[in-house]
Amino acid sequence: MLDWLKPAQAAELQFHLNRIQLLNPAEAAQDEDFWATIRKQYITSNNIINLNNGGLSPQPLPVQEAHINMYKYCNEAPSHYMWHILDKKREPLRQKLAELAGCTAEEIAFNRNTTEGLNTIIFGLNLKAGDEIALSKYDYPNMTNAWLQRQKRDGIKLNWVDLDLPEEDEETIVKKFEAAITPKTKIVHITHMLNWTGQILPARKIADMAHKYNCEVIVDGSHSFAHIEYKITELDCDYYATSLHKWLCAPFGTGFMFIKKEKIKNVWALLSAPIPDADNIGKFECIGTRSFPAEMAIDSAIDFQLMIGNQRKRERLQYLKNYWCNKIENLPGIKLYTSTMPEYACAIATFGIQGWKPLEIINKLFTDKKIHTTTAEHEEIKGVRVTPHVYTTLAELDQLVECITEMANTKPASNK
Ligand SMILES: Cc1ncc(COP(=O)(O)O)c(C=O)c1O
Numbered sequence: 001m002l003d004w005l006k007p008a009q010a011a012e013l014q015f016h017l018n019r020i021q022l023l024n025p026a027e028a029a030q031d032e033d034f035w036a037t038i039r040k041q042y043i044t045s046n047n048i049i050n051l052n053n054g055g056l057s058p059q060p061l062p063v064q065e066a067h068i069n070m071y072k073y074c075n076e077a078p079s080h081y082m083w084h085i086l087d088k089k090r091e092p093l094r095q096k097l098a099e100l101a102g103c104t105a106e107e108i109a110f111n112r113n114t115t116e117g118l119n120t121i122i123f124g125l126n127l128k129a130g131d132e133i134a135l136s137k138y139d140y141p142n143m144t145n146a147w148l149q150r151q152k153r154d155g156i157k158l159n160w161v162d163l164d165l166p167e168e169d170e171e172t173i174v175k176k177f178e179a180a181i182t183p184k185t186k187i188v189h190i191t192h193m194l195n196w197t198g199q200i201l202p203a204r205k206i207a208d209m210a211h212k213y214n215c216e217v218i219v220d221g222s223h224s225f226a227h228i229e230y231k232i233t234e235l236d237c238d239y240y241a242t243s244l245h246k247w248l249c250a251p252f253g254t255g256f257m258f259i260k261k262e263k264i265k266n267v268w269a270l271l272s273a274p275i276p277d278a279d280n281i282g283k284f285e286c287i288g289t290r291s292f293p294a295e296m297a298i299d300s301a302i303d304f305q306l307m308i309g310n311q312r313k314r315e316r317l318q319y320l321k322n323y324w325c326n327k328i329e330n331l332p333g334i335k336l337y338t339s340t341m342p343e344y345a346c347a348i349a350t351f352g353i354q355g356w357k358p359l360e361i362i363n364k365l366f367t368d369k370k371i372h373t374t375t376a377e378h379e380e381i382k383g384v385r386v387t388p389h390v391y392t393t394l395a396e397l398d399q400l401v402e403c404i405t406e407m408a409n410t411k412p413a414s415n416k
Helices: 007-020 025-029 032-039 061-075 078-101 114-124 141-154 170-179 203-212 261-266 281-285 292-296 298-308 310-328 358-369 394-408
Strands: 108-111 132-136 157-161 185-191 216-220 239-243 255-259 334-336 349-353 374-378 381-386
Touching: 007 032, 025 310, 061 078, 061 292, 061 298, 078 108, 078 255, 078 292, 078 298, 108 114, 108 281, 114 141, 114 216, 114 239, 114 255, 132 141, 141 157, 141 185, 157 170, 170 203, 185 203, 203 216, 255 261, 292 298, 298 310, 310 334, 310 349, 310 394, 349 358, 349 394, 358 374, 358 381, 358 394
Parallel strands: 132 157, 132 185, 185 216, 216 239
Antiparallel strands: 108 255, 239 255, 334 349, 349 381, 374 381
């Protein structure tokens, strides 16, 4: 534990970890000394304030170190160290990941990301012409495109759920999904946390409703995993996938898919499995050569996550989001597309300013303050998405608020 640090730094971090145990998560969320020591575990840029952690998370030092060390080690004799040595560590790692995720190791396949996991499921399901799918207009494009391909190739029908973001009533959301179900609906596709605005959908309630109609449920956990606290079994979904390079801070290009044990046989392997309709999750790992060092460094990312604590992390992210949102929400012309209620959003939030185009806002944030954000423009959303992470400081968010305040009180050059 803490062996990636020099003794004095390890002692400092241990001191704060001991101290933080005595606080409840809400108190811990506001303990700036603790979060300052967490920040030191990340290499942050001196030139950029990174508030687009919703795109990708950086890896903390222990994860980078584990990854780089294993990378060098494997390069000494790749086929021996990767296939004979590191390969033996995969099953213990699967077990550890399953414990974090809240499912059994037999239900998890390692892969590169959510796109790979959910596309494997979407293309692998036995669906025939006329079968229907309920999905939302705000699902991630890589998944809606996969469904659109099945519509084009196989003649399935897509029934789109519209949302009025931010949604702040769970029953309303469930009813909207229910309205998209017909006697022909086979699958309900739920994005647990929407990338456009950070909206959290009540996945368990939607799943319970969908199961009453004998529909199977797919959950896209890309943004919710290791961000908000839950176990996959608590969602009671049939299929699930996530990316570990997002909120778990594991190496880029790491993820996993989950399929309920009894459903594995119903999904065809996408690639080269000897028995493509086997009831063994291993059939989804016949994907050819990939980076074992990246995969194995997931282990350090799990340790880092547990060191911070799931609930403490969630509370901190919530606190950071509300810190800046509360300061800007009543400024002239501000539109918040994200709820400040903890049930409906956590770290991610999206805002717009009347008279300003999203691109003008992100350009000004970058030019004036070197704040990196991203536009979020889709359907009714015309905004800028801001995503702090555990290493973000309040001083950085103050810079954000200062710049947004200036914009809210002026007009962009294009509008003068
Ligand atoms: C909701 C959602 N699903 C899926 C993905 C795809 O993630 P990846 O590129 O890691 O496959 C993203 C990426 O941002 C996302 O926001």
